[in-house]
Amino acid sequence: MPKAEVVLSYVSTEPNIEVAPNMAAVQQMPTRTDWAEEEDSGLVQAIPPPQITRNKDGTETVVTVFLNEDGKRVKRTQRIKRTVIKKKENPRVAERRQWAKIGPEAGKPPGPRPDTTTLGENIIFRPVVGFKSGQAQEKNPEEDKKTDALKKMQIKCRICQGDHFTTKCPFKDTMAPEGEAAGAPPETDMGAGPAEGGLGIGGSSYVPPHMRKGASGASSGGERMGGKFERDDLATLRVTNVSEFAEEGDLREIFERHGRVTRVFLAKDRDTGRAKGFAFVSYADRSDAARAAEKVDGYGFGHLILRVEFAKKTT
Amino acid sequence: MRPILLQGHERALTQVKFSKEGDLLFSVSKDHTVCAWYSANGERFGTYKGHQGALWTVDVDPTTTLLASGGADNTIRLWEVRTGRLLKTWEFSTSIKRVEFSEDGRQLLGVTEKRMNQLSTVIVYDIKQDIEAEQDDEPALRILVDELPKVTVAGFSYLNKYIITGHEDGSVTQYDAKTGEELHNSPSHEDGMQVTDLQWSADRTYFITSSKDKTAKLHASDSLDVLKTYTTDTPLNSAAITPDPVQYVILGGGQAAMDVTTTSARQGKFEARFYHKVFEEEIGRVRGHFGPLNYVAVDPTGKCYASGGEDGYEVEREKEQGIRF
Incomplete structure (x- = not known):
């Protein structure tokens, strides 16, 4: 079957437009020598044809002079690199691509319409020998532990x-x-925690959760409010006296200068959406946090002066 | 790979078909319309409107000029692909379950359903491959399926030599495409489990059938011998063979539509399953549907495949080339 060759050329332009400073200077630019043509165009100065020069690196420089909407002469310098991409296509397919759309799509511009065509989630498909049904892979490791413990x-x-x-x-x-x-x-x-952390079996009196066995010290990982959102308080700064018009982005910008910021939390009023005046900034590294605390403390932000200190450990 | 989701239909899709060059994709749905899509970017080319009932089947001729569709309004309609013009309507007494063009596009086959004392028939029309020509009113051949259970799927084998039909009881029958004589009947799937799909290899010397008995089987067109069996854990609605050099078969299925609401997406097994054609071994699955897959079709050039689901989505995916073994 014959294959038609479609040549697509991609043009990358770097426009560099400059308006001629004054008409006198412009008139010195090379113009067409043909006086008759100049006569034809009347008052409009003759426009020189675009000059194309080839550069050593394979690009072309195109200098065009044209009149803009205000009637001013504009000189434009473009550097263009042409890349030819050859694609072989079945002529029938190429023809069908040109067909006018029909039905509800008639008259619509080419390209997929967002109401009918969407991209799905990225799916990784790797064919493997001895594929086992998804259940084995999808199993939650926590669930595994639980069933193990139960067993x-x-x-x-x-x-x-x-x-x-x-x-x-x-x-x-x-x-x-x-x-x-x-x-x-x-x-x-x-063996599992919950059993040990249960009610004090031996004693007859109530034992508060933090006193129970296995809950000793902060490292226990016992029940704490918001335990899931446990953060590294060591590298967290508390920022107070924040302007109520501040945004998290602004703060991030200020604090990112001193190291990698992992989290910026700006307390906001639930109703008005304005900042409440304090924020927390966490760094990946404590030394960065220390430096930032030193530098940003006293920094003028908005109409207020920021106060930065290390966040106190929540109790 | 990111699949392209095509949402042109309001109800469940029943069949999807690629053109011979794989650039256009046609889909039919229970919402009475046929949609045509460019497979390269998922752009909708247009729709073909006119049917009065749910559509069950669609096929496009090898030159991509004629499109045939059939459905529950008891008609087969022939359309001009380019303009969407209705060229011909054939009316029947029962609904049309399957249409298929022959390899050369000169014949069109239709399967009518057995209902209300009407026997299941396979009808064959001679098609004039000219959009201006008047198509014949009378079929060139009519096979009355009398003794065997009703036909669910059918197709032309290589060189229009045979017509192969799949039946409600899971058997596969071979008819002579010239005379309509029954040559061979082979009970290939489990008894009572209907054959849900029949798709051809590129050269039509073998075909794959899928069945409610949770298996898909590769058959030889000549002898109807079962060459390969692919066993799954869910009733299958469709099976497709990838063209060379990729040696896969793609199976689609899932629980019956009526049971779907009681199952989660993971249990529902609404995935396209890839099996190795030769080793009969499952090699992967692709998720993406919320309902059972009603049909899977492979681009004849092997670049992608499309699956139409009960959820009204049509998902088109780039298929990874090459085999890792």
Whole structure:
């Protein structure tokens, strides 16, 4: 089948337009020598043909002189690089591409219409030998852990170590739970946190969550408000006295000069949408944060002077 | 690869077809219209309006001048692809489940449904490949499917030698395309599981059938022998063979439309499944639909494939070339 050759040329232009400073200077530019033509164009000065010079690097410089809307002569210098991209196409396909659209699409400009054609999510398709159905890959690792824990979990009586619940123990009334004397809740084989962090089994009184076993110290990762949004407070600055017209972007701009900013939070009034006057800025690196605190503290922003200090640890 | 989503239809798609050069894509849907799209950028070329009922099937002739469509309004309509002009309407007593042009485009086949004491038939028209010509009113051949269960899909084999039909009971039958004589019937799919699709290889010497019995099978056109079997875990609605050199088959399916609301997208298995044609092994899946896939079609040049879903979307994707083995 014959293949038609379509030559597409892509033109990249770097326009460099300059308006002629005065008419006298312009008139010295090379004009057409033919006086008759000049006569034809009447009062309008003859326009020289575009001058094309080839540069060494394969580009072309085109200098054109033309009249703009105000009737002024304009000299334009363009550097153009031409790239020829050859594409072979079936003539039938090329012909069909030129067809006028029909039906509801009639008269619409070429190119996909956003109401009918959209791009989907990026899909990675890698054919592999021995493909297993998606479930194995999509499984949540957390779920895995849970099921594992469930599998390992055995029911163990705290009184007699038998495989039944403590409440069902036949010695429930005659024996105290094991380890009661030591005052510490007995270790069970459950291994998982929730069991240990449960109510103080050994003691009879209520134990607040942060006092429970496994919740000692800040590193416990125990229950904390907003634990999911745990941030590194070490490199976080508290910025106060912020103008109420400030935007997060402005702050980011100021603070990014001193290091990589990971987060900018500007407290805003829920109703008015204006800044409340304080913000938090987190850095990736604490030394950057220290430097920024030093530099930006006292910086005039808007009509106010910023006050920057390290954020205090939330308790 | 980012798929192109085409949203020209308001209801479930029933079939999609590429032109021979793969540049145009035709889709039919239950919303009574045929849409034509440029496959390169997803631009809609236009629609063909006129049908009064849900459309089940569409096909385009090898020169991309004529388009045939058939549906629940008991007609087969012939359109001029370029202008959208209706050239011919053939009326029947029951709905049309499948139309297909022969390899040379000179014949058009239609399958009528068995309903209300009407037997399922396969009709063949001689087509004059000229948009100005008057097309014949009477079919050149009419195969009455009497003893066998109703026909669901049909197509012309290589050189118009046979007409192969797929039946409601999962069997495949070979007819002589000249005389209409039944040559061979082979129960290939599980009994009672209807054949949902039949698509040809590039040279039409073998074909793939998909069935509700969760398998797709590659058959030889001559002997109807099952060459390969692709087993999945979901009822299949469609199966397509990629052209050389890519040795894949693409299967589409999912739960029946009526059960869909009770299942999540992941369980619903609304993915296009890629199997290796020779090794019968699943090699990957492509997600993207919210409902079962009703039809998958492969660009004859192998650049992309399109899938039409019950969700009314038509998704066109660039297919990765080459095989990693």
